[in-house]
Amino acid sequence: MTSLADRLSDFNLDVDSLVVVLTGAGISAESGVPTFRGKDGLWKTYRAQDLATPEAFERDPKTVWEWYDYRRQIVATKRPNPAHVALAELDEKIPHFQLITQNVDGLHLEAGARRVIELHGNLFRVRCTAEGTVFEDREVPLKEIPPHCRCGALLRPDVVWFGEPIPHDLLERSFEACRHASLMLVVGTSAVVQPAASMPLLARQAGAPVVEINPEETPITPFADISLRGRAGEIVPELATSLLDVLGVG
Numbered sequence: 001m002t003s004l005a006d007r008l009s010d011f012n013l014d015v016d017s018l019v020v021v022l023t024g025a026g027i028s029a030e031s032g033v034p035t036f037r038g039k040d041g042l043w044k045t046y047r048a049q050d051l052a053t054p055e056a057f058e059r060d061p062k063t064v065w066e067w068y069d070y071r072r073q074i075v076a077t078k079r080p081n082p083a084h085v086a087l088a089e090l091d092e093k094i095p096h097f098q099l100i101t102q103n104v105d106g107l108h109l110e111a112g113a114r115r116v117i118e119l120h121g122n123l124f125r126v127r128c129t130a131e132g133t134v135f136e137d138r139e140v141p142l143k144e145i146p147p148h149c150r151c152g153a154l155l156r157p158d159v160v161w162f163g164e165p166i167p168h169d170l171l172e173r174s175f176e177a178c179r180h181a182s183l184m185l186v187v188g189t190s191a192v193v194q195p196a197a198s199m200p201l202l203a204r205q206a207g208a209p210v211v212e213i214n215p216e217e218t219p220i221t222p223f224a225d226i227s228l229r230g231r232a233g234e235i236v237p238e239l240a241t242s243l244l245d246v247l248g249v250g
């Protein structure tokens with residue numbers, strides 16, 4: 001049987017290769033952070049799609065903040081798992097590297113990764129609805145719901161809601177990385193939320209091999225060069241070791 005390292009060797013990678021990684025909620029599942037589409041995605045009787053919108057916040061900021069307070073409380077107790085740690089090691093050792101995440105849990109940063117684009121924001125940052133100022137806020141549980149800025153205006157979570165655009169510079173940097181990727185890893189995303197879902201395809205069209213890690217098939221599977229079916233916490237550390245070897249930076 002061909003080993004993972006042999007399969008990666010076929011891609012002619014070296015120390016100058018740009019490795020781009022896209023992650024989704026699945027990479028944090030083994031840390032205990034619920035995904036949206038799994039059975040744990042419901043809060044009370046609400047679906048995420050009904051609360052993570054500007055309209056819901058406009059109508060009922062208290063309920064939306066209660067949901068974020070609940071999510072912040074869950075995530076605050078969670079730790080990076082071996083998949084986050086292995087990707088942080090890739091970030092540390094590979095000269096040309098970019099991690100793009102759809103996650104808002106901050107676990108990549110907590111694992112020590114630095115070249116991270118948080119496409120959808122971060123649960124532990126808040127933004128003033130009047131001034132647009134963004135700051136870190138780790139108070140869990142929140143004392144005041146909904147919280148207010150010192151200027152008196154409502155604060156909102158600094159995350160991207162359904163129907164809102166991803167900040168232009170983050171999107172541009174992500175597309176740029178995908179267009180120049182030598183290898184793209186796609187970990188734990190159902191690949192149904194745009195525009196992140198189109199990034200692996202962009203990398204593939206630009207000639208980069210795509211490796212997918214997911215227990216289930218996704219829309220990425222048909223064009224992935226390698227599909228590794230299983231849990232990120234088990235597969236990513238092994239993949240990372242093989243990749244560092246193949247790049248000659250292990």
Ligand code: NAD
Nearest residue numbers: 024025026029035036037102103104105188189190231232
């Ligand atoms: P998703 O919930 O749509 O899909 C999760 C994917 O992970 C599925 O394809 C599933 O098969 C896979 N998966 C489940 N367990 C896995 C494991 N152990 N290892 C590897 N893969 C596993 O997630 P998405 O594609 O990221 O899209 C959901 C949106 O919701 C994102 O935009 C994200 O911002 C947000 N979200 C974030 C978090 C978080 O920050 N942790 C959690 C829930 C939702």
